[in-house]
Amino acid sequence: MKAGSNRIEAVVTNVVAVNELVKRFHFERADGGLLPTFSGGAHIVVEMRDDEKTRLNPYSLMSTPLDTRDYRVSIRRDDVGRGGSLFMHRKVKLGDRMVISNPVNLFSLDLRAKKHLMIAGGIGITPFVAQTSQLAAGTGNFELHYAVRNDALATYADVLRERHGSRIHLYRDDHGETLDLARVLATQPLGTHLYVCGPAGMITWVRNTAAAAGWPAERVHFEHFAAPQPGRPFDVRLAVSGVEIQVGEHESLLEAIEAAGLDPPYLCRGGVCGQCETNVISHDGKFLHNDHWLSEEDRQSGCKIMPCVSRFEGKSLVLER
Amino acid sequence: MGINFRQETFRDDYSFKNSPEQIRRFPFPFPEDKYMYSVNIEPHVPGLKDTVFEHLFDVDEHYISEMQDRALVLAEDPLRCQSLPHMELAGWDTLELLMTEKAKSYPDLFTLTRDGDKWHWINRPLGIDDHFTFGDSSTLPYGPLEYITRQSQGDFAVLDQRDNNLWMDAGIVTTQADWSLDFDIGMNFFEWHAPVPLAHQMGVFTRALKFLMALQQGQPSRRHNWTMTINSRLDTSPENFHKWGTDRATVTPENVGQKVHLRVEVQMFFRLPRSNALLFPIRCYLLKMDELVTSPKWARRFHRVLRDLPNELAEYKGLVRYRPTVVEWLSKYDDGAPTSAGLGPD
Known part of the structure; x- marks a missing residue:
């Protein structure tokens, strides 16, 4: 698929x-x-x-x-x-x-929620722009908290306020405005689901704060929007197809595999969905795992890599592709 | 095009039968002379003309009679159609998918006219001509899922996707091989598959769930399953087991040809766009043994499959009691000649 x-x-x-x-x-x-x-x-x-x-x-x-x-x-x-x-x-x-x-x-609303509580940081606002439109068209109950650097970078804050009024709460760094997350979480009605999209640090902060306040993990939804990072070029042998490829500085391993004419499955291209998981046959060097998919055991074993975001530094890498 | 809709019953006098053309298009499920579980999933794309895969949703000569049988089941037991409150949006997704595909595949039978959310639906075989507002259940005689599936052959399960699992949170189930929506409603993928033997140990369900959760919009898939049914009863439900369970003791060498049916389910999987739920249509096709043996290849192959079926599977499918009688009857049609590759009749 x-x-x-x-x-x-x-x-x-x-x-x-x-x-x-x-x-x-x-x-x-x-x-x-x-x-x-x-x-x-x-x-x-x-x-x-x-x-x-x-x-x-x-x-x-x-x-x-x-x-x-x-x-x-x-x-x-x-x-x-x-x-x-x-x-x-x-x-x-x-x-x-x-x-x-x-x-x-890969970041859908849980339609059982009595209320949707959304936390956005920076460009992480984009999925919420669509979700709030969808909810506002029906009877969906939601509240959005949006942290930005300053007014000039408060992307779509004006549009969201015009559409949804007091359901939108804006926090500007340069004005010293901060989100009192513990208080916001403490005042939600039973049946609320929490959604967060923003920088990795924010996602961790929101998940940890919610867990500490006793929120069940099934009620906390998050989306990382990390893109693949550039890095040093490296060589890979694709054993099944018998091809040698080089992954360029600004290229992901997945893109290099595709450029060689292969057609591996993918969905998110951001290290989250697990579709492109690839077995490592042998390696001599160090993995740079940047995904949110592999378990710690998988990483320790050195047997798996997520080619959409992860890289490699070393002498040789052979993949089962 | 002109489908010659049959007037027939799936209960009481069991007047159901297949025309010779319908026998030729039967989705025979065995690619080789033996059977074991497999995930057997393939893309659900429109296929060859004069097969049940010509269109995404097949309408055949049994359409009107099957819909009448569904109405009888629902009148006796309204819990055959259920939808948990958060699944209404998935019901509208289902209605949109079925209406648009039917109108596209069979323009002489079905017409859909959309003007924003003002929709006009005409179903000529069933004599329905309704105007309604998309998204507003008060403008339809039933909820959106029940409304459209009372006009669509086959059962429909609607699966919510959350918490890394699929949940049976809505559906309509009146033509089933001995399972109950009322029992399964609210269960997750592993819970409702718990009774299936062998497959769990084979890891079949873990792989299948992984595949289904990644299924994308616009790329539906299908698989098939099979069992056998005594008499042409569509509603072989646990709820009505007292009405059909004893039929299994009535098979004799004289009545195999008319009484025993191969029952094939074509199961499809669609990602629904608004709700992100999965639609799982399960379409049932019945074929009498007398009809099956009109194809010498199918007769030989089914004889070998049934004869060599592992006991656990025969037990699970409920075939144990009459299997020897049917195998003996089929053996007359198996001269031991090799069968050709593929699923077609010959």
Whole structure:
């Protein structure tokens, strides 16, 4: 199962600079029809053809699920990343044709919740923009707490406040405003589900605070939006297909495997879903595990790697691909 | 196109039978002369003409009669259709999927007109012409799941996905091989599969769950399962076991051909877009032994499969009592010749 086998030909119908770091891209079907219905929290994978290099990056859909004439994603520019966001910011223009995937939801609402309590940090706001639209259209009860650096980077805070009024709570670092999480958690009605999307440190903080307050893990939902990190190039032998590949500095191992013509399964491309898990046949060197999937035992054993985000430094690596 | 809908019963006088064309399109489930569990999942894509896989949701000559039988079951036992409160959105997803696919596959039978959330649905075989508001259950005579599945052959389980598991939180189940929605409602994937022998140890369910949780929108899958049924009863439910259980003691060498049926389930899996739930349609096809042996290949192969079936599986499928009689009857049609590859009749 993979997004790549169900690709949608799309046209970029709008590019909006939301603030100094974030741009929003609108996609419509090239054939003019409606895009597939989706649920709040879903992402799409955008294929970027940058000269001879192909990158596939996941981005949360932030348009309302009620209107599928277009899909909208908001992308924060990452000046030290592998270049996917830079490509989107610098090279993608109105009218460009791009290939996107069907929506996939790995961060869906638990519809049993009596109330949805959402905590966002920075660009982690995007899935909540779609989820709050979905909930507001029905009878969904929600409350959103959103931490930002300053007003200039409070992406969509104005839009969310206009749509949802006092259900939106904003915290600006430069104004010394802080989220009193323990108090917010303590005052929720029974049956509330907690959702968090933001930097890794924030996710850990929210999960730990909730656990300390006695929240069951089944009621705490989180989405990491970590992209693959660049790193030193390394060589890999793919034993099943008998191919030697080199993974470039700004390339993920998964992308290098795909560039060699292989078609491994994937869903999230962010080290979360487990689809691309690959067996290691032998290695001489050090793994740089960046995923949220493998257990500590898996890592210790040296028998598995998640090629979407993890890397390797050393003499040789042989994978079962 | 013109489907010649049959008037027939699945109870009392059991007037169900298959036309010769319907026999040819029967989804015979055995690719070789023996059977063991496998996950056997494949992409559910529209397939060859004149097979049950031509369209995503097959409508055949039994459509009207099967829907009448479902209405009888529901009138006696409304708990055959249930939906926990958080599953209403998945019900609307199901209604949208079934209406759009039926209207696309069979435009002469079904028409759907959408104007925003104002929908108009025409079902000509069942004489239905309804206007309703998508998302507003008060504009339909039943909830969205029950409304559309009273017009769709096969059972439907709707599985919520959360906490790294799937939960049987809604469905309509009236044509089942001895399982009960009312018993299973609210259970997770491992709980409702607990009675199945051997497969747990083989790791089948762990692998299947992993696969299903990753199933994506727009990429449905299918598998099949099989059992046998005495008399052409669709509703072989635990609730009505007292009505059909004893039928298994009535098989004689003289009545095998008409009384004993191969029962094949085509099970499909769809990711639903708004609710992120999984829709699991289970479509039942029945074939009399007299109809099966019109294909010499199917007769030879089914004889060998049934004869060599492991005892645990025969026990689980409820075949133990009449298996020797049916194997003996089928042996007359098996000259020992090799069977050709593939599933087709010959």
